[in-house]
Amino acid sequence: MTNQLEDLQINIIYSKRKTISIELRMDELIVRAPKGMSRYEINKFLSEKQSWIEKHLAKLQEQRSALEQLPPFTMDEIRKLAAQALISIPEKVKKYAPIVGVSYGRITIRNQRSRWGSCSGKGNLNFNCLLMLFPDDVIDYVVVHELCHRKYMNHSADFYAEVERVFPEYRRCQKWLKENGWVYISRLP
Known part of the structure; x- marks a missing residue:
């Protein structure tokens, strides 16, 4: 299941696990959730983690800006x-x-x-x-x-x-x- 939240793509991966976790990449938030967890519960978790997501997204955007200044390897x-x-x-x-x-x-x-x-x-x-x-x-x-x-x-x-x-x-x-x-x-x- 994939949704667009502004420029951030959210990918939810359901598996046999007991807890929910998130991983933030450049333009993607990966949510790993237990099978059967409702979208409501996932959204509630993401809402609780919003400040963490925003803080780390800002850090990633700073890194991207720095990266754009680096030339490709020859x-x-x-x-x-x-x-x-x-x-x-x-x-x-x-x-x-x-x-x-x-x-x-x-x-x-x-x-x-x-x-x-x-x-x-x-x-x-x-x-x-x-x-x-x-x-x-x-x-x-x-x-x-x-x-x-x-x-x-x-x-x-x-x-x-x-x-x-x-x-x-x-x-x-x-x-x-x-x-x-x-x-x-x-x-x-």
Whole structure:
């Protein structure tokens, strides 16, 4: 179900969950609600969260204005980041794989708009070259995240328990990616 509220698109996702939550993106408010929750209850929740939404929307609009001042990455910059990633990322994978207790296949560096990393069923790992612009611990988190997919090919509680076992600070890095990652993606040509 989708409604337009001024310039903000509201998407409601119903699922088997017990609580309601919201996630604000540039032009979209994602509402995750329990199956069976009425539209009235959702609207009441959004009304209660209106000041939070307005505050964070203003912050996002400031970020967008700043972003519009940044030039897109050149193909030469992307090539340099990929070359750097081809050296750095395999070293990190080699470091963390024994800690996670997994093997892995091929490591590929890509220029992706939607993912920081991925893990195939065959154990091949893909990483975004833009990671080279991130803080070192955030890169470590992405590597650990993908290696943990060698044990759990999902985002279950068991998966995140394994991520936390290996990398206890993962939530801070996850938050950094959520808050800052889109700035880098937006600069791709």
